[in-house]
Amino acid sequence: MTHLHDDKIKELEEKAAQIRKDTIESVINAKSGHIAGPLDMADIFTLMYFHVLKHDPKNPDWPERDRLVLSNGHICPVQYATLAHAGYFPVSELKTLRQLGTRLQGHPHRTALPGLETTSGPLGSGLSQSVGMAIAARMDGLHSYIFCLMSDGEHQAGQTWEAVMLAGREKLWNLVAIMDRNNIQIDGMTEDILPLEPIREKYEAFNWHVIEANGHDFGEMHSAIEQAKVIHEKPTMIIAHTIAGQGVEFMERKFPWHSKAFKPEEAKQALHELRTLGGKIKSEHE
Amino acid sequence: MDLHNLIEIKAIVINPKAKLVENILELEKLEQVPTRNGYGEGLVEVGKKNPNVVVLCADLTESTRSEAFRKEFPERFVEMGVAEQNMASVASGMNAMGKIPYISSYAMFSPGRNWEQLRTTVCYNERHVIVGGAHAGVSVGPDGATHQAIEDIAITRVIANMTVVVPCDQHEARKATIVVADLEGPVYLRFAREKTPVFTTFDTPFEVGKAEILFETKGKPDVAIIACGPLVHNAILAAAELEKNGIKVRVINNHTVKPMDEKTIVQAAYDAGAFVTVEEHQINGGMGSAVAEVITRNFPVPIEFIGVQNRFGESGSPNELIKHFGMAPEHIVKAAKKAIRRK
Numbered sequence: 001m002t003h004l005h006d007d008k009i010k011e012l013e014e015k016a017a018q019i020r021k022d023t024i025e026s027v028i029n030a031k032s033g034h035i036a037g038p039l040d041m042a043d044i045f046t047l048m049y050f051h052v053l054k055h056d057p058k059n060p061d062w063p064e065r066d067r068l069v070l071s072n073g074h075i076c077p078v079q080y081a082t083l084a085h086a087g088y089f090p091v092s093e094l095k096t097l098r099q100l101g102t103r104l105q106g107h108p109h110r111t112a113l114p115g116l117e118t119t120s121g122p123l124g125s126g127l128s129q130s131v132g133m134a135i136a137a138r139m140d141g142l143h144s145y146i147f148c149l150m151s152d153g154e155h156q157a158g159q160t161w162e163a164v165m166l167a168g169r170e171k172l173w174n175l176v177a178i179m180d181r182n183n184i185q186i187d188g189m190t191e192d193i194l195p196l197e198p199i200r201e202k203y204e205a206f207n208w209h210v211i212e213a214n215g216h217d218f219g220e221m222h223s224a225i226e227q228a229k230v231i232h233e234k235p236t237m238i239i240a241h242t243i244a245g246q247g248v249e250f251m252e253r254k255f256p257w258h259s260k261a262f263k264p265e266e267a268k269q270a271l272h273e274l275r276t277l278g279g280k281i282k283s284e285h286e
Numbered sequence: 287m288d289l290h291n292l293i294e295i296k297a298i299v300i301n302p303k304a305k306l307v308e309n310i311l312e313l314e315k316l317e318q319v320p321t322r323n324g325y326g327e328g329l330v331e332v333g334k335k336n337p338n339v340v341v342l343c344a345d346l347t348e349s350t351r352s353e354a355f356r357k358e359f360p361e362r363f364v365e366m367g368v369a370e371q372n373m374a375s376v377a378s379g380m381n382a383m384g385k386i387p388y389i390s391s392y393a394m395f396s397p398g399r400n401w402e403q404l405r406t407t408v409c410y411n412e413r414h415v416i417v418g419g420a421h422a423g424v425s426v427g428p429d430g431a432t433h434q435a436i437e438d439i440a441i442t443r444v445i446a447n448m449t450v451v452v453p454c455d456q457h458e459a460r461k462a463t464i465v466v467a468d469l470e471g472p473v474y475l476r477f478a479r480e481k482t483p484v485f486t487t488f489d490t491p492f493e494v495g496k497a498e499i500l501f502e503t504k505g506k507p508d509v510a511i512i513a514c515g516p517l518v519h520n521a522i523l524a525a526a527e528l529e530k531n532g533i534k535v536r537v538i539n540n541h542t543v544k545p546m547d548e549k550t551i552v553q554a555a556y557d558a559g560a561f562v563t564v565e566e567h568q569i570n571g572g573m574g575s576a577v578a579e580v581i582t583r584n585f586p587v588p589i590e591f592i593g594v595q596n597r598f599g600e601s602g603s604p605n606e607l608i609k610h611f612g613m614a615p616e617h618i619v620k621a622a623k624k625a626i627r628r629k
Contacts, residue, residue, distance in 0.1 A: 067382075111412050117382065119411040125375040125403055132379020132387075135364060139340075140383070159403070162372035 008051070009218045015085065016046040020247050021271065022081040022094055028267045030077075030098040033106065036257040037151065038078035040182050040242035043216050045082040048147065052225055057087035060114040066144050067117045067133055071126020072151035072180070073107040079116075080104050088115035124157030126150060127177060131167045134175040134235075145229065148177045153185035156194045161206075167235040168207035175235040176228040180215065182244040184255035203237045215240030248273050299529055304500045305489040310519075311526050318481035321516060322420045324456040325477050326351025328463025329388060333359050336386065336467050342377055343390040344370050349479075350390035350420045370395040374403035374415070381413040386467050393419030393435035397442050397474060409445045409472045416466050416473045417442070423515070423566030424594065424611055425480040425604035434599035440571030442474040443544045449473045450543040451494060452565070452573065454518040455484045458541060461492040469494065478566070480604040482516035497547035501525045501537035509622045510536040510554040513564035514543060514573045517592075517613055521564050524618035533622065543573045551577055552584045560625035561589040564618055566608075569593040588628035590621035 004012075020042045027033040049055070054066045070079055077097060084091040089103070096102040103113040107121030118129050130148035137144055154160055167175055181199075183190050190196050203210045209231045213224040221240065228236035244258075245251030248270040262270065300306055309315045333339045333355055341359075343352045344366045356363040366373040370391050377387035389396060397404050397417050408415045419438055426434045443450045449469060453459035459477060466473045491498060497512075501522050509528070513521035518539045525535040536554055540546070555561065561581070563574030569591040578589055594611050608614055 069379075109410070118378070119406060122402055122406050125371075125407050128372045128375030128403075129379035129382070129407055131372075132376035132381075133383050134379075135376070136340075136380040136383035136385050139361070139385075142383070159369075159371040159375070162367075162369035163376070166366065166369070166372060166376070 004051070004219050004222045012046050012050060012218050015050055016043045019046055019078065019081045019085055022084070022091065023077045024267070024270055026081065026094040026097040027077050028262055029095050032261050033077055033098060034074045034258060035077070035260070036184060036244040036251060036254070037072065037075035037180060037182065039248060039251070040215065040244050040246045041075055041149070041180050042078050042247070043218065044149070044178060044180075044221060044240060045078050047218055047221055049082050049086045051222065053147070054144070057115065060088065064142070064144060067130070067146045069117050069126050069130045069133070069146065069148045070108060070120055071148055072123060072154055073120030076108040079108065083113070083115040086115070089113065123151065123154035124159040127160055127163040127167070130175055130177070131163050131170070131172065134167070134172040135170060137174055138172070144174070146175050148175070150177055150179050152179055152181045152183065152190050152196055155179070155196050155199065164203065164206045164208070171207070171233055172235040173232045176225065176238065177235065178238045178240050180242055181239050182242045184244045184253070184258055186255070186258050188255055200239060207234055209234040209236045210239065211236065212239045212241065215242035216246060299501050299503055299525070301499050301502050304491070304498055305487050306500060307485050307487060310485045310522060313483060313523070316483040316485060319456040319484050320478060320481050321453050321456055321459040322349075322351045322477040322479065324453060324459025325418050325420070325463050325475065326354045328460040329355040330358050331460070332464045332467045333362065335464070338384055338386045339388065339467060340364065340380060340385045341388045341390060342366050342373050344368055344373050344395065346391055346420070350392070350418060352390040370400040371403045374400040375407040377415040378407040378411055378413045381415055386414055386416070388416045388418055390418045390420070392433060393422035393438040393476060394433055397438055398435055401441055404472065405445050409448050412447070412471060414470055414472065416475060418463070418475050418477065420477045421479040422476045423478055424599040424607040425478055425516070425566060426599070427480060427604045427607065428601050430601040431599040436566070436568050436594045436599060437571070438474070438476060439543055439565070439567045439573055440575070443576060444571070445472075447471050448544065449494060450476070452476045452514040452541055452543060454515055454539055454541060455482060455486055457484060457486045457488060457490060458492055462494070462541070465492070465494060476515065478516055483519045485519050485522070495542045495545050495547055497542070497550040498539045499536060499550070500539050501535060503529060503534035503536065505534060507534045507536040507558040509533065509560045509562060509626050510538060510558035511562045511564060511618060511622065512538045512540045512551065512554070512573075512577050514540050515566055517564045517566055520613065520615045521618055523615040524622065527615060527619050528622055533626065535622070540573060540577070543576050546576055546580055548580050548584070551580050555581045555585040555587045559587050559629050561587055562592060562618060562621045562625050563589060564592040564613065566613060567593050569595055588625050590625040592618055592621055
């Protein structure tokens with residue numbers, strides 16, 4: 001198992017900060033769209049596209065690539081920002097988010113934009129598609145990993161558990177799911193709305209290998225993914241504990257920010273916080 | 287009906303190009319096989335032709351006739367359990383990797399229960415997945431309304447880009463199952479549970495999107511009967527009866543509800559000036575509605591709709607139910623006369 005060097009971690013942190021900034025700017029520009037989830041998943045997206053995934057932005061259909069399926073499509077602003085930084089399309093295109101004629105649809109549409117593995121938005125179907133990909137890959141002896149990024153809230157959807165059950169039966173070693181465990185959903189906290197806990201034990205009962213990690217710690221997440229790849233008898237669920245709205249203090253852990261639009265002064269403050277990020281990045285504007 | 291007269295009529299009016307069975311009007315002499323059997327046979331054939339074909343089934347392997355494929359190609363068959371929503375999206379994922387998945391269940395559950403998964407992860411996502419819906423229509427029989435899908439044509443044809451095919455008998459079901467593997471995008475194939483007359487042959491032409499004229503009077507028809515599914519045979523029986531009464535009829539097997547063969551349908555409206563549509567489905571949103579959409583834009587004529595009239599099904603024998611819901615030959619005859627009067 002390889003560990004991430006400090007230099008690499010620093011590089012990923014800086015990339016994640018840029019991606020957070022571009023994510024927020026694109027949502028501000030669009031005047032609508034989800035923001036808490038994209039912010040808390042910025043670190044994981046950065047880790048995936050800038051270190052973990054076997055992929056080629058110049059050849060998005062490369063058959064041997066790893067697949068990253070975004071199940072909770074509403075957090076697509078961060079996927080768009082990440083794909084742009086990875087080289088799938090120009091960063092300048094981020095400002096077209098949610099506008100008529102854009103390739104950056106309000107929820108991701110596979111055929112509109114290179115780099116997307118599926119169309120998603122309605123919750124609970126991404127894991128099923130990932131299971132299908134994993135089964136098909138195994139039939140063909142293809143050594144690609146299928147990564148499925150999911151929300152915690154979509155574990156309230158029955159279809160998720162249909163897929164969990166099938167993946168467990170099929171012992172899909174090539175399937176790695178990552179849950180954004182930020183504890184919030186539109187109407188409040190998950191444990192108040194429809195409790196998910198004990199979520200780890202639920203997955204274990206369905207014959208999955210489960211790892212818990214700090215979703216904002218690149219080293220920890222990287223180790224979890226490396227471990228998942230060497231588990232050959234089971235699919236793996238990585239429960240990534242994250243802070244909703246991570247990086248913007250007034251948004252952190254606040255469920256109303258699941259899909260709330262910014263007021264102008266809030267937008268300014270959010271961007272300021274992200275730009276400085278505890279002094280790690282020099283502010284562009286004062 | 288007077289058998290002697292019918293045979294005499296047959297010689298004049300059955301379209302020879304359709305290559306139908308000889309004794310098409312003699313119900314008791316026709317072989318009776320469920321259309322779902324044609325699906326099962328087609329799966330095995332297309333599986334042999336195309337190594338990318340896979341079959342997924344939601345705990346109904348025997349009754350959807352997916353069993354033969356499972357036996358022939360166990361490594362390409364995935365048992366899904368009672369999980370139709372998962373099945374639709376798993377199929378989407380398998381197509382993403384180059385497979386051509388056929389997903390088998392009862393129409394009530396697929397495309398019924400998994401409609402949104404089909405819409406988002408298959409249709410909008412532009413995946414080539416074939417939905418095989420068995421046990422459609424009230425002729426499911428004793429199981430009752432919970433298992434009698436009579437809304438499935440409406441909910442599939444309304445989705446952009448979805449192809450919808452309703453085979454009329456075992457042969458057509460087999461042909462349809464095979465050829466749709468070579469199409470692009472999502473496909474719905476609708477099958478019935480009950481044994482129904484096998485009246486087409488191996489040689490009957492079948493092309494997705496091409497309606498076939500099966501019965502054609504010499505001269506200008508007074509009415510055209512547009513039918514799909516096993517009820518096409520009832521439409522032919524009704525046409526023979528109408529012919530006996532001096533009413534000239536064209537019967538069209540409109541197996542592809544979407545994309546519809548607009549040319550053949552509009553030509554029939556122009557030639558006949560009155561329509562009867564026949565389907566084992568709600569008249570709201572079904573094949574008849576689709577026909578109405580086509581001709582009101584092109585050449586409006588009066589239409590009478592044979593089908594389930596805004597009700598749920600119920601238990602009974604298949605034949606009793608077809609009569610009870612007004613889809614027997616005598617109902618089609620009556621509707622044809624009414625359509626002609628409305629000209």
